[in-house]
Amino acid sequence: MTAPSSSGSPGRATPLLAQIWAVIALPLISILLALLVGAFVILASQLVLPGGNLDLLLPLTAYAALFQGAFGNFDALVDTLISTTPLVLGGLSVGLAFKAGLFNIGAQGQFLLGALGAVAAGVALAGAPPLVAITVALAAGILAGAFWGFIPGLLKAVSGAHEVVVTIMLNYIAIAVIAAVVGGPLRQQGRPEAITPDVGNAALPVIIGNDGHAGIALAIVAVAVVAFLLFRTTLGFEIRIVGANPDAARYAGMRPRALTILTMSIAGALAGLAGAVVVLGVTHLMTPSFGTTVGFDSIAVALLGRTNPVGIVAAAFLFGALRAGASLMQIKAGIPVELIDVLQATILLFLVANPVLRRAFRLRGVKAGLETTETITKTYAGEVAPR
Amino acid sequence: MTTPDAPVRAPALEMRGITKRYPGVTANDHIDLDVRPGEIHALLGENGAGKTTLMNILYGLARPDEGAILLDGQEVNISGPSDAIARGINMVHQHFMLVPVFSIAENILLGEETMAGPIFLDRREARRGIVELGRRFGFEIDPDLRVGSLSVGWQQRVEILKALYRDAKILVLDEPTAVLTPQETEEIFAVLRRLAAEGHSIVFISHKLYEVLEIADRITVIRRGKVVGQRLPAETDEDDLAELMVGRGVQLTVDRGESHPADVAVRLEGLEVKDDRGSIAVRGVDLEVRSGEILGIAGVAGNGQDELVEAIVGLRHAAGGRIGLQGADITHASPRRINEAGVAYVPADRHRFGLVLSFPVADNLVLTDYYRRPYARGFIRNDEAIEATAEERIREYDVRTPSADVRAGTLSGGNQQKLVVARELSRDLKLLVLDQPTRGLDVGSIEFIHRQAIAKRDAGTAILLVSAELDEILELSDRIAVMYRGRIVAVRDGRTADKNEIGLLMATGGEARSPAAAIGPAV
C-alpha cells in the first residue's frame, strides 16, 4: 500500500552471529525437539508391546549408543562420512529439483539405477586399468540415473503428468529392473543365490582410514559444482526463475519445458552418482534386494538444508551420523533402525510447523523453516504445466 | 451535514470510528459512515484508500481494532459473512465471488440452499425461485447456464441476484462498473435506483467521479484511511471531488499532445489465436499500428484481448494468420526473438508474466537480458554489471525501494509496476504493448505510467494499449479499435470517438442486440 518497511529485509549491518542464528535457530530447535519425541516413542513403545517392562533410561542408552556409533572413534567418524556421502549427492539431487519447482521423490529409483549402471560397467571392466574402470563405471551410473530422471522430466514437460506420481512409480519399477538384471544377465555363475560378481578394479580407492573411499571427495566436488551452477551461471538463474515463476520465465525467453527435462536429468545424474559411489565404494557388488533408504533420506536432507548446497552438506552430515550410529543403537539398546525415520519425519514436522515454533520460543527475525517453491503444488495436476 | 430529507429517519447503517491497522499501515483511521434507508451512498476514494477494508469489516471478513457498527440504531457485532447475511447485509465484490464451473442456480443457492429433506438439494424448487426473482427485477435468466460462460455484465447480474435472493436490506457494491460498458453501467444503475426506491440501502464504492455524481444521493470521500469530506451531488463537481480524493489539485487527464504517426510498425493479418481451452478466441484480426501512435483496443474483458496480446509477444501460438514487425515475420518467433526485435510488454498480470516476486529487484530488472553482455560473460553471470544497471534504472524511473537486493514482492503495487516499466522501456523499441497497465494503481502511479507511454510515443515507438477501462482508452489513444468476440468490429479516431458509440460496440459488436446474444458465452 505504501512504501515497504525495511524491517522485513535483513540489513547488511546485522552481526555475523545474528545472521548464523537466524539460519540455524529453527533447525536446531527442531532437532532437539525431535530427539525428545524420539525418546517418548522409545518409552511409549515399551508399554504397548506385550510383556515389556518399562526402562526409563532406555532412551539415554539408545542415544548414547547412537552417538558412539557415529562419533565414538576414528572408524566411527569415517563410517559417518561414508554414510554422509550418498546423502550429500541425493540431497543435491532433490534440492536442485526443488529450485526448479520440481519434487524429485524419485531419487530412490535414480539411486538404484545409478548403482546398477555402475555395477554393470564395473563388472565388465573388472580387469581393466583402475582409472579407466572407475571413470567408465561412474559415468555409467551417472547416465543410468540421469535417464531415470529424464523420464519424469519428459513426461511432465510433454503431458503434464506430475513428477510425484511418476517418480514413485519409477521407484517401484527400478526395484523390479534390479531384481531382473541382477537375477538375470548380471548374475554370477555358480552361486546358489542371485548376486553379481565383484567390480574388481572399478572399486573406488580408499583415501581415509580403513574404508573411507574416494566418493567422499567426489561429493565435495559435486557440492561446489552444483553451487556454482545454481548461483553463478545463467543456466542456474534460469532453473531458479522457472521454479519461482514459470510464466515469467517463459516471457523472459527461457524454455520451461526444456529446463524441466534438463533439471530432472541433472537431478537423476546426481542421485545416480550417489548409487554408483555406494556400490563402487562400499558394497562392490549387488544383490536383487539391494536397497537403501538413501532416496527418501535425501528428501529430508534437501528440506532440512533449505535446498541450499551448503545447508545440504550440514543436513547430510546429521542424517549420515544418525544412519551410521543406528546399527550400534540396535545392537546395544535393541532399538530398530527405523527410529531414524521417525526422527527425520519429526524434525521436518517441526520445521514445517515453524509458525508455531516461532510463537512458542518467541523467535524473531529467524528464517523460515523450509524453502520450497509454490510451483510444486501448483503444477500438481498438470494444469499449469509449463509450456 | 445538513440534509434535505424532512423527517430525519434513523440510519439503516451507521459505522462509528472504525479503525483497522495492518502491520505498517493504518487502513482505516476512525472512519464514520451512515447510510439511510432507501439511500444510495457513494464511498469515493483512490485504490488503496481503505474502501474495501471498511466494507470487509462491515461484512465480517475483517475485524476492526476500534469502532462500532450500528444497524437501525442498534449496535451489533458482526462475527462473519454468515452473520452479516443474516442481518441483511450483502456485498457484491469487485472480483466476482462466483464459482465459474457452477451453474447460475448453484452459485445463487450456495450457502442458502433450498433443501428437499435434510441432505439433498431441491433443485427444481430452487430453479423456479431464481427464475421468478430474476423476472421481478427484469432479468430473463436460464439458471442452468454455467457462470464461467457468461459475459461479465451477466456475471454482475448474477451477483446482484445472489444478494437479493438473501433478502438484502443493505447492499454494498465494490467498484461494480469497473468492467462494464457504459450501457451495462446504465442498466445496473437502473436496477440500483429501483432497489433504493423499494427501500434498500445501497453503498456504492467507486473511484469514478462522474458515476458517483450520477448515481449517489450522498458522497463520502476517503483518503489514506480517513474520511476527508462528505458532499451532496448537487453541491459539488468533479474537480472538487478529485481534489478531496487525491489531496491536491490534480490534472485528471494527461495532456497527450499531438501525435506524428509514421510508417506501419506492426501489421496483423488474419490473426487467429486459441485460448487455453482450445477454442478460437481471436478470429481473423487485421490491424496496423504505426510508429509514433497509440492504438487503443477497447473491449469488455474476455473478448480475446489477452490472447491477441500474448500472440504478439510470443507467449501464445498463432493458430493462423501473420504478425509482421516492420516487414519481418514474427508470427512463430519465440518470446526471446520478439523481445530482441524491439517489442516490449507490460502485462496485465504483473505477478504472472512481469515479475518474479521472490527474486531481488536487480534480477527482475534484467529478467529479459540476463544472458547478454554485460550481464553475462558466456554462461557466467556478471553480478556487478547487473547491480550497476539496476541502480541506474531504479534512479531513472524513481522506483521506491530500500535497495536493489530486496525481493520485488516487498514493494508496493505502484512500485512493482514501475519496475516492469523500467525494465521494458529502458531500451530502443519498435513496439510497446501495454495490457491494462494501470489496473489497481493509485493516481500518482497512473499519471507516471501514462506520461511514460506518451513520451515513448513521441520518441517514435508504436504503442498497442489494451484496457478494460474505457476512460483510459479514450484518454490516451490516437486511434481506437473495438474488439468483440475475437474480432475488431470498428476502428475510430481517438480524438473524435463517442464514448456511447464505443460502449455500444463493445457490448454488441454493432449487431442488433438480442437476449440470446446478451446472455451467450462471452467467448
Add this chain to the structure above:
Amino acid sequence: MDGLINALYSIPVAGVLFQLAGYLVNVVPDISPLILQAATPIALAALCGVMCERAGVVNIGIEGIMITAAFVGWYSGVLLVPVLGTTAIGPFGMSLALVVALGVALASGVVISALHAWLSISVRADQIISGTIINIAAFGLTGYLNNLIAKTSPNGAGAFTQFRPPREVTDIPVIGWILNMFLNQGPIAMSVIVLVVIFQILLFRSRWGLRSRAVGEHPRAAETVGIDVIRVRYRNVLIGGVFAALGGAYLSMEATNSFQQGMTTGRGFIGLAAMIVGRWSPVGAFGAALLFSSSTALGNSIKFSPPSGDLGTILTSLPDQVYDALPYLVTIVILAGVVGRSIPPAADGQAYEREAAT
C-alpha cells in the same frame, strides 16, 4: 469353431493378438474377483483423494495413512484376541476382536489425517511437503514397531473371509462373471462399490457436496456466502482419512491376515493417479482403479498360468519382474495420456487465509 480359432491363432504375427484375445476370454471369468480385490485399496485411496481435493486439499500422505491403518488394524487384532476371543459373531468370519480392530484402524487413519489437515489448513504448510512428512513418519513408525513386535511373532485376529456366491449364479456367461466379481468378496471389497455410489450422489446432489466443491473451486466465494472454509476442509480431510484407512486395513485384515513392512507398495500413489484419470469423481476414480488393477490381475495370471502357444512362449520368456512392474508402468502410461485433459478443482493445493489482506 475350433478349426477357425486354430486358423486364426496360426496367422504369423497377428495370430499372437488373437491368442491374447482367446486367453483373455478364458481367464477373465476366473480373475474377475481378483480385479476388484486388487482395485479395492487403490479405489479407496482414490476416494480419499477425491474427498480431500474436491475441497482443495492435496493429500499425498494417503500411502502413509494406509500403512498406518494396516499396521494398527492388524496389531489391535493381536492385542484384542486374548481379551475378546475369536468367536464369530456374524458373516464374513467377523469376530468381535476383528470388528473392534477395524474400528481402531479407521480411527488411526483419522488421527493421521488430522495431522495433515492441521499442517496444510491451519499452519498453511506446503501440502505436498506435509504429505511427504506423513509418509516418512508412517513408514518409520510402523517399521519401528513391527521390528520390535516381530521378535515375538504374535498371532493376529485373523481376517475377514469372502462370501461365496452359488455356482449357478457365477456360471452365467458375462453377467455371472460380473456378479462373481462383486459378490465373491470380503466385506471391505464389497463395500467399495456402495461407497462409490453413495459418495458420487452426495458429491453432486447434496448440500454437503455443493459446499465442498465450492470450497475447492473458489474458497473466498464460499466464505462470502457464510460457509466456513476451514471447517469444510478439515471435515473432508478427516472423512478422507477413513477411506484411506479402510484401504490400508483391507491389506492386513482382508487380503491377508498379517502385516509386512511397506506392504502398501505405492497403492496410495496409484490411487492418486486413479483420481486424476477419473477426473476427481468417485465413479471415474473407481473405473480408473479397475483399469489399473486389471493389469495387476492379468500380470499375475500370466505369471502363474501362462497361455500356451506362441504367445505363451513370448510371455514366459520375459522375466517375472516385468509382471511385477506392470501396474506401475500402466499407471504411468495412462496418467501421461490423460492428465492434460483432466482439470483439477481450481483451488486445489492452495492454502486459505481467512482475513482479507488489504
